[in-house]
Amino acid sequence: MPRATLFYAQSGGVTAVINATASAVITEARARKVRVLAGRNGILGALREELIDTSKEPVAAIRALAHTPGGAFGSCRYKLKSLADDRPKYERLLDVLRAHDVRWFLYNGGNDSADTANKVSQLAAEFDYPLTCIGVPKTVDNDLAVTDCCPGFGSAAKYTAVSVREAALDVAAMADTSTKVFVYEAMGRHAGWLAAAAGLAGDGPDAAPHLILFPERAYDEDDFLARVQKVVDRVGYCVVVASEGIRTADGRFVADAGGGKDSFGHTQLGGVASYLAGRVKDRLDLKVHWTLPDYLQRSARHIASKTDLDQALAVGKAAVRYALEGRNATMPAIIRTSDAPYRWKIEPAPLDRIANREKTMPKGFIRRDGYGITAAARAYLEPLIRGEAYPPYGRDGLPKYVELKNAAVAKKLPAWEG
Structure with missing residues (x-):
């Protein structure tokens, strides 16, 4: 029997490779015999207790997620405020996780999502509930602190x-x-x-x-x-x-x-x-x-970067590994070790160094006249778009994407009134 449960949710605007991260999370969890529940429409799925049982999906469908755009389980723009201002919502979230024996919380998003994962970890500690919270990086804006770049x-x-x-x-x-x-x-x-x-x-x-x-x-x-x-x-x-x-x-x-x-x-x-x-x-x-x-x-x-896909898969796999190792309030960050040849690795980074911080373009990346990029910017950016990762195509000439069953889990708590 699977040991306890992992909860995964997608947040904010989706990317071409966010489902690749989901695929890696589920595949890695299955290999470790951990059940994965996903939030329908992101964190709202947890608050509403609208949870998806990913174990109902066949291996081929989970594999096909890696080349399917969009957000397979739905996402949302929904920001939880501070623990003091939104405490009832955080407590409701913890109640739902507890009711479904969730011991690992993975939130795939940007700055605000890293902040939410960090706050959930603090509340769980306050209530002495054994929950490991992991922020999983994702954003097309590339504005997350610490990580060299962001999947997407x-x-x-x-x-x-x-x-x-x-x-x-x-x-x-x-x-x-x-x-x-x-x-x-x-x-x-x-x-x-x-x-x-x-x-x-x-x-x-x-x-x-x-x-x-x-x-x-x-x-x-x-x-x-x-x-x-x-x-x-x-x-x-x-x-x-x-x-x-x-x-x-x-x-x-x-x-x-x-x-x-x-x-x-x-x-x-x-x-x-x-x-x-x-x-x-x-x-x-x-x-x-x-x-x-x-x-x-x-x-x-259809025009995804191979580098981006590889990194999206890597952070998903690492997120599960970090969760099961008990690395609470952590994010798998991409660390660049070399520009030429381009090399990178994944290392854990504390969420409190990432949450609600924003990485803008370094001054040295913008041309002196303000209207172009420098050689340093080109050296940083070019490896990130390298390589092709085309999806499979059907006889109709269109990409073959997957649509999941997204089978719901039975609810155990009263309806959320928030």
């Missing part, structure tokens, strides 16, 4: 670099009689990692992208437009990559969508590319096209 970022970075290179060829072909400026919007609220990845699309002063706008640098419209005009005059066209989170010198988001705040307290962003395109058209009278890839950046499993 490498594939989104590869999609971004490939898309910008291909679009640039299109613009170059039409620039004489048509589009002069193309604006590509990349994800990144406070950290410009994905925008920087676009810089891999070309190398040299005349290679696209010609201008990159980072959230780490204040947006100056006059300077930006003057540079656009200079590039068009010199090259014949200009490809711009803008992070969604760019701000003016007074701290205002250029692309504040006016949609209020999300559940994490973040300003709803959107439309920086369309805004910039409008300013170029109005002030420079140049024909402009723009694109907002949005979810495509994080769901593009």
